[in-house]
Amino acid sequence: xxxxxxxxxxxxxxxxxxxIERVDVCGRNMKRGYWLYGSKKAEAIVICxxxxxxxxxxxxNELSLKELIKDVNGLNGLLKKWAEIPDExxxx
Numbered sequence: 001x002x003x004x005x006x007x008x009x010x011x012x013x014x015x016x017x018x019x020i021e022r023v024d025v026c027g028r029n030m031k032r033g034y035w036l037y038g039s040k041k042a043e044a045i046v047i048c049x050x051x052x053x054x055x056x057x058x059x060x061n062e063l064s065l066k067e068l069i070k071d072v073n074g075l076n077g078l079l080k081k082w083a084e085i086p087d088e089x090x091x092x
Contacts, residue, residue: 020044
């Protein structure tokens, strides 16, 4: 199972950063027990400040915020709560 999740937002001096993480969990029932593997890695960040809301991947390439909101369940709600930006700006 692989899924994109929004991490815990961090706000400092009016700038909010929301990490986007890929979580992978794999498991298999073997004859002698159960094998389980999990990992979490950074995929992108969302930056909310006075200039607006922008998303970047880990190579600093700008991402489509609309696509990221579609891919990351609950990101839209986090943006409304933490970015302190009117709903119409991020209403997808």
